[in-house]
Amino acid sequence: MQQEFKASIDRALHNANLTGALGKFSEAYKVNRAKAYEGIDFEALRSRIAELKGYAASHLQELSDLFQKNAEAKGAKVFRTTDPAKVREYILKVAQDNGVKSIVKSKSMATEEIHLNPFLEKAGIEVNETDLGEWIIQLAGQTPSHMVMPAIHMTKEEVADLFSKEVDERLTSDIPRLVKVARGEMRPKFLKADMGISGGNIAVAETGSIALVTNEGNARLVTSLPKIHIAVVGIEKLVAKFSDIAPILKALPRSATAQLLTSYVSIISGPTPNSDGSMKELHIILMDNHRSEMAADPMFKEAMQCIRCASCLNVCPIFRLVGGHVFGKVYTGGIGTILTAWHDELKSSEDIQGLCIQCGACKDVCPGKIDIPGLIMEIRRRLVKEQGVPFVQKSIYAVVNNRRMFHGMLRAASLAAKPFAKGTKFIRHLPMFLADLTDGRSLPAIASKPFRDVFKTIHQPKGLQEKAVFYAGCLIDFAYPEMGEALVKILNKAGIEVLFPEGQTCCGAPARYNGAYEVAANNAVDNIKALLADRADYVISACPTCTVALDHEFVTTFESLGQRKWLPQARELAAKTIDFSTLVKKLVDEGRLTLKEGRQLGKITYHDSCHLKRTLHADQPPRELLQKAGYELAEMFECDICCGMGGSYSLKLPEISAPILQRKLKNIKDTGAPVVAMDCPGCVMQIRGGMDQDGAGVKVHHTVELLADQLED
Numbered sequence: 251m252q253q254e255f256k257a258s259i260d261r262a263l264h265n266a267n268l269t270g271a272l273g274k275f276s277e278a279y280k281v282n283r284a285k286a287y288e289g290i291d292f293e294a295l296r297s298r299i300a301e302l303k304g305y306a307a308s309h310l311q312e313l314s315d316l317f318q319k320n321a322e323a324k325g326a327k328v329f330r331t332t333d334p335a336k337v338r339e340y341i342l343k344v345a346q347d348n349g350v351k352s353i354v355k356s357k358s359m360a361t362e363e364i365h366l367n368p369f370l371e372k373a374g375i376e377v378n379e380t381d382l383g384e385w386i387i388q389l390a391g392q393t394p395s396h397m398v399m400p401a402i403h404m405t406k407e408e409v410a411d412l413f414s415k416e417v418d419e420r421l422t423s424d425i426p427r428l429v430k431v432a433r434g435e436m437r438p439k440f441l442k443a444d445m446g447i448s449g450g451n452i453a454v455a456e457t458g459s460i461a462l463v464t465n466e467g468n469a470r471l472v473t474s475l476p477k478i479h480i481a482v483v484g485i486e487k488l489v490a491k492f493s494d495i496a497p498i499l500k501a502l503p504r505s506a507t508a509q510l511l512t513s514y515v516s517i518i519s520g521p522t523p524n525s526d527g528s529m530k531e532l533h534i535i536l537m538d539n540h541r542s543e544m545a546a547d548p549m550f551k552e553a554m555q556c557i558r559c560a561s562c563l564n565v566c567p568i569f570r571l572v573g574g575h576v577f578g579k580v581y582t583g584g585i586g587t588i589l590t591a592w593h594d595e596l597k598s599s600e601d602i603q604g605l606c607i608q609c610g611a612c613k614d615v616c617p618g619k620i621d622i623p624g625l626i627m628e629i630r631r632r633l634v635k636e637q638g639v640p641f642v643q644k645s646i647y648a649v650v651n652n653r654r655m656f657h658g659m660l661r662a663a664s665l666a667a668k669p670f671a672k673g674t675k676f677i678r679h680l681p682m683f684l685a686d687l688t689d690g691r692s693l694p695a696i697a698s699k700p701f702r703d704v705f706k707t708i709h710q711p712k713g714l715q716e717k718a719v720f721y722a723g724c725l726i727d728f729a730y731p732e733m734g735e736a737l738v739k740i741l742n743k744a745g746i747e748v749l750f751p752e753g754q755t756c757c758g759a760p761a762r763y764n765g766a767y768e769v770a771a772n773n774a775v776d777n778i779k780a781l782l783a784d785r786a787d788y789v790i791s792a793c794p795t796c797t798v799a800l801d802h803e804f805v806t807t808f809e810s811l812g813q814r815k816w817l818p819q820a821r822e823l824a825a826k827t828i829d830f831s832t833l834v835k836k837l838v839d840e841g842r843l844t845l846k847e848g849r850q851l852g853k854i855t856y857h858d859s860c861h862l863k864r865t866l867h868a869d870q871p872p873r874e875l876l877q878k879a880g881y882e883l884a885e886m887f888e889c890d891i892c893c894g895m896g897g898s899y900s901l902k903l904p905e906i907s908a909p910i911l912q913r914k915l916k917n918i919k920d921t922g923a924p925v926v927a928m929d930c931p932g933c934v935m936q937i938r939g940g941m942d943q944d945g946a947g948v949k950v951h952h953t954v955e956l957l958a959d960q961l962e963d
């Protein structure tokens with residue numbers, strides 16, 4: 251990563267105002283959004299939006315033609331271009347032809363995208379933003395940090411300072427007073443403006459109309475007071491029918507600001523008369539800027555379904571820590587990473603794509619049904635394809651792709667790490683440049699005997715009817731073999747014999763999440779050969795990341811690379827794969843496994859691992875099993891927010907991972923539960939290591955360990 255990028259992360263993390271404001275907002279947002287969607291079938295709504303926007307993305311040319319025809323028939327002038335420079339020149343020409351000296355603008359990300367304001371100001375035209383947030387950042391000389399709330403990173407005190415300078419009067423941070431000052435300053439600007447520039451939330455081909463959605467009413471003044479109105483609209487805003495507006499309007503305010511309705515919805519269909527009776531000039535610019543290329547890409551086409559609500563930013567654990575400015579360009583957060591890669595160039599996303607921890611929280615709430623983390627992974631894959639794998643990673647992958655060497659090195663590491671573990675199960679300090687890795691979190695000591703050796707010493711009952719192949723994954727195999735032993739004990743009790751094929755190796759997730767799909771594909775082939783060699787009823791894993799690899803990602807990795815040879819076997823493996831808690835819940839429900847009942851084991855809280863909850867949708871089975879075993883479940887605040895582990899993320903960006911972990915530890919401790927359970931050994935590593943350094947004494951366990959102790963004899 252570039253030094254400057256790392257420095258910007260550091261600045262953001264040390265900006266208490268920024269992290270405080272975003273943290274508070276995101277906590278309240280989650281609750282308020284849920285309330286705003288009460289009684290609405292969100293899945294149905296977003297499927298409808300995805301369908302209508304997906305249709306538009308497949309018919310861009312046709313809808314643009316129709317929009318132009320219908321808007322021009324109503325008296326608008328429509329200008330279409332792929333080139334941002336031509337948009338700027340067109341606006342300047344209209345301004346110069348009409349002697350425009352002053353412009354008022356309502357919030358428009360499209361004009362931010364083409365850096366319109368400095369261009370017009372350089373030509374001697376005064377440009378005034380009229381959305382309160384946009385005006386604040388204009389005065390501060392900054393760019394928006396959030397698509398919907400551009401000045402969310404600033405405190406009211408900072409705003410008071412800015413306004414004080416502007417009006418030459420010492421103002422306090424009293425918000426109603428500041429709003430009054432802004433209104434007072436804005437009115438004369440509206441009245442003297444010769445031109446208004448807006449964006450457009452929706453462009454309807456059927457009627458040639460544009461819809462504008464605002465909370466402050468400023469867009470109405472921008473579009474109606476000056477004699478000339480120019481709307482700059484990205485072609486992703488096109489929809490076919492007027493009725494397509496309804497689902498978007500239902501989702502946009504709820505997703506953006508958790509409101510049931512936005513205060514002002516304006517639909518502009520052709521120019522309207524001015525107060526002197528003359529007709530207004532209405533120009534609509536349909537701007538492409540690589541959008542049609544994105545729509546033509548089979549994977550990235552779905553990014554055209556974005557309605558620019560920013561809910562993906564509001565729920566992102568990384569965004570709420572570092573804010574928008576570290577993303578550098580106009581668009582921020584996960585979707586901003588994708589848009590930057592297209593509107594700018596792939597290389598521009600090189601650093602910022604690394605910010606995504608792949609937790610999937612954004613995908614869950616996106617009303618456009620966009621797989622944001624999936625597209626960021628695709629960006630990583632394309633970057634690796636374009637630029638190759640960095641030398642250090644290449645050496646690591648060479649080892650990971652050679653199972654014997656990889657496992658041999660892990661065994662050797664067990665010995666090498668012994669001095670740092672000092673006889674405990676933790677490595678609490680590492681020397682020199684590795685010190686960051688144990689900052690706020692101890693690491694697990696590598697087991698002296700990996701599970702693959704322990705397994706050979708386990709005596710399973712004879713004559714068990716069913717067979718399950720156990721895929722341990724690197725962490726259970728080499729750091730937590732006791733979890734593997736617990737799993738064997740439970741399955742044996744249910745009459746299932748456990749098989750452990752020695753040929754299994756890394757699931758490929760670390761390589762895949764870094765874009766090295768070829769490496770991940772090699773891992774997939776090795777694992778397919780090993781795991782399908784025995785005829786078994788199930789392939790079970792107690793690591794959700796590994797389960798997702800076996801269940802989804804082997805197939806998608808081969809598909810992305812166009813490799814067909816191993817696809818049928820990858821699908822066969824996927825069909826047999828099941829996560830630990832789901833299988834155990836099934837066995838309990840079928841009466842094949844009995845937990846000791848009627849015991850009172852006390853309070854427990856549960857941390858949702860991202861992959862278990864969001865990809866495997868298996869967040870309830872572990873809760874039900876733990877309660878059945880006699881635990882009293884005390885849900886923690888934000889139980890499904892990432893713990894900051896993210897595989898190699900916590901090693902690459904420990905400065906981001908550490909504060910996320912601290913928040914998680916606080917939420918766990920606030921429940922008062924002496925035990926926290928989870929289904930992922932990676933989360934155990936992160937949270938157990940954090941608790942070790944925190945000293946709070948909360949026990950951290952994988953569900954498998956807790957259930958193994960509660961089996962009926």
Ligand code: SF4
Nearest residue numbers: 556557559560562616
């Ligand atoms: S990607 Fe989805 S959540 Fe993010 S701004 Fe677009 S529509 Fe909203």
Ligand code: SF4
Nearest residue numbers: 566584606607610612
């Ligand atoms: S997957 Fe998680 S970290 Fe990545 S952009 Fe989405 S919310 Fe943010």
